[in-house]
Amino acid sequence: MPEIKVENVSKLIEGKPIVNNVSMEIPDKSFFCILGPPRSGKTMLMRLIAGLEMPDKGRILFDGEDVTALGPVERRVAIAFQDFALYPHLTAFDNIASPLKAMKLPKDEIRRKVLEVARYLKIEHRLTHYPSELSGGEKQRVAIARALVKDAEVILLDEPLVRLDYKIREDMRAELYKIQKEIGKNVILITGDPFEAMSLGERIAVMNEGRIVQLGTMEDIYERPVNVFVGRYFGVVEMNIFDGEIVKMNDVASLRTKIFEIPLKNARNLPEGSVKIGLRPEHMSVLELAGKREVNFRGKIVLTEVVGSDTIVHIDAGLGELLRVSVPAIYRRQIGEEIDVGFDIENLYIFSSKDEKLLARGGDLIG
């Protein structure tokens, strides 16, 4: 039951670092998420943890033991691949049995274990079929069954849901969580979908350009994104980012934008000058639906998108950038109409305009 430690691990491909000096710890028996956009190095980091690749620098420890030179079997790692990676020439049964056959277990034990895991994943009626005869959801279940059957200590799931249909994805997501709780193993999920990471990961590592940008619980990352990238990326609807300025006169500081100005009480640590302001669409509201907020202004509707049961309203409020406002209802308005929107100061994020790092949250500045 290992606690996994990644120490200064780098992996180069053709001289370019795909994973760049990554260090992190993954606590035992947790549901851990590695989240990142495409080409952020998340899959390579998974392959390094799995033992499918050797790092060029650094080492990987399982329970304090150096496993850097060991393969997936010695590390007792199981992997479910994004494209399922089932053996097309073998039936579902033989696919699931494959790791047990490699261990050379007796036949009846293999049979018992395969049936047990197949029953658990509700695919026992499909065991005689070949992968080409299975639906996407069934293939995924077979792939997960193959990972579970061998009693591995760590189960790595490489974007297990992207190849599935919307509805099956929902079911499977819930099931993955349940499975992890029931088997009590370390499950590491690699995903490019922030929503998936938010709903599954107990701890989340956000990757970008080969590095871990932020590691923490979902709440940590959502409430205090370390920089503009994480702020934008980690959210169901992308965070609004626009320019502002910290102005200090005598002892009075304020945050000024093109359309509003907010007095700040505790702005001692903030540098004067231009900053980037972040505001999540779900923290903004349309006044006619939600009543007045601390800061209110008018804007012209440019576009409304209905997403599920929410509506994303894109408005032009004269900030230079369009603002996205998330309305938790179906909200239909004519394009070009003017509406009043608002937000509370505690929900603001202030980022440096130089290195885009988080300087403060609105709540720190007024209380």
Add this chain to the structure above:
Amino acid sequence: MSWKKILGFIGLAIYGVWTLGPYYLTVITSFKKLTDVFSIPPKIIPYADFVPTLEAYQRIFSTRAAWTFVTSLIVATIATIIAIIVGLLAAYGFSRFSNAPMNDERSFFILLTLRMLPPFAVVLPIVTYWVFMGLIDTYFALIWTYTIFSIPLAVWLIKGFIDEIPRSVEDAAVADGYGFGARFRKIIIPLLGAGLAATVALVWLFLWNEFLFALKVAGGKVITYTAYLPQLRLGQRTLWNVYAAMGTLGSIPPLIILAAFRRYIIRLYLGGR
């Protein structure tokens, strides 16, 4: 029946006579006496025009000629086995270690160049080489030469098939605990399946039909049936009926192979893989 279909049939009939006609003549010639071979008008219908005889076949099986088929079989089969094993591993390397130094189009091109040169361009140095080694006219020399010339073809064809196997399937096999050898036996080879079989058949066919190296690298003590054909003379006369009988016998293995693998061999020719 539409005109298109009728025209199609006529076209195919002409093509059939054009291609199968000579083969028919070869087969019936193998059942003629030598005196019937050149008669004018030609005798083309057995029993009506001439009395079939097994004379030519008797001659083959009572002389060294029969043994030349065995030689062809031994040489082609051993060279094919070695070329396929080496080709399989090389193709795997070309396909899977694409980041390895020097694994690029150029090295692949150099490999194929050996195959593209006309055999006449390289036969002389190769013969010189074997003479120098003191191995001219041995099984070893002919098998070695055949192997070298078959590897590029094997690599080229097999690489295409390996490229089609997703890497993740192999990663899954690594994670399941299969070593390199087990992965080859349990995953790669079964998945190559018919494609590999067709490659084996094609490599073997080229060697079975090969003439120039058979004649020059061997062709004395060790002689394949193709190289033996020019020796079928009696004084000034060429024994055309025996010639035809050897051609008929020699065409049996290719016909069996083509019938068994025609779907895959067509795919190989059309797609280059």
